[in-house]
Amino acid sequence: MVVYSLVSSGFLILAGSRRIVRTYTLEENALGNSPDSQSNVPTTTSERRKAPRYTFVATTVLTDITNSTKLSGRVTEISRSGCYVDILYPLPVGAQLIVNISCDRGTLVVKAKIRYIHERIGMGLVFLDPPKDQLEILDSWLAELSPAAAP
Numbered sequence: 001m002v003v004y005s006l007v008s009s010g011f012l013i014l015a016g017s018r019r020i021v022r023t024y025t026l027e028e029n030a031l032g033n034s035p036d037s038q039s040n041v042p043t044t045t046s047e048r049r050k051a052p053r054y055t056f057v058a059t060t061v062l063t064d065i066t067n068s069t070k071l072s073g074r075v076t077e078i079s080r081s082g083c084y085v086d087i088l089y090p091l092p093v094g095a096q097l098i099v100n101i102s103c104d105r106g107t108l109v110v111k112a113k114i115r116y117i118h119e120r121i122g123m124g125l126v127f128l129d130p131p132k133d134q135l136e137i138l139d140s141w142l143a144e145l146s147p148a149a150a151p
Contacts, residue, residue: 051079054145058103060085065096065111073122075101078145080138082115082126090114090123099125105144108137 056078062071062085073087083101091097093114101108112125130138 051081052147053077053079053084054142054147056083056103056141056145058101060102061100062087062091063098063100064091065098076122078138078141080127080135080142082112082124084122084124086122088120090117090119093117096128097125099127103141105141106137108134108141110134110138 054077056075058075058078060073060075060083062073063069064071069091071087071089071091073085075083076086077084078101083099091114093116095114097112097114099108099110099112101110110130111128113128115124115126117123
């Protein structure tokens with residue numbers, strides 16, 4: 001059993017260690033702000049998730065805009081503003097991509113930026129100004145899904 005004392009909002013003292021530890025909300029962990037995150041890019045309140053996430057499985061081809069490198073991955077969650085891609089070797093945070101997501105309901109092609117990574121697991125992408133026709137495709141997919149359960 002872990003015993004701790006609350007020092008102030010967001011900080012704990014672990015019993016027996018005399019160490020003050022910063023706590024992270026589930027949202028901060030998902031956005032890559034935890035100590036386990038490979039991203040050192042802080043996330044402000046305005047950059048936090050603005051749309052509900054949905055469990056979604058589809059294949060994706062990611063093309064790095066700067067050097068045309070193509071990678072394959074699997075989308076496991078999607079929202080109107082981004083998605084999570086399972087990929088063994090993610091590209092660096094901040095890289096801009098053309099994302100081609102394919103499933104039995106069609107294909108979505110959008111520009112995106114890598115928001116955070118989890119080494120050897122995957123990466124979170126934020127869509128960048130999707131065209132209206134692509135948003136219509138995305139909205140039709142989302143209308144058929146239930147929001148992802150919070151971990």
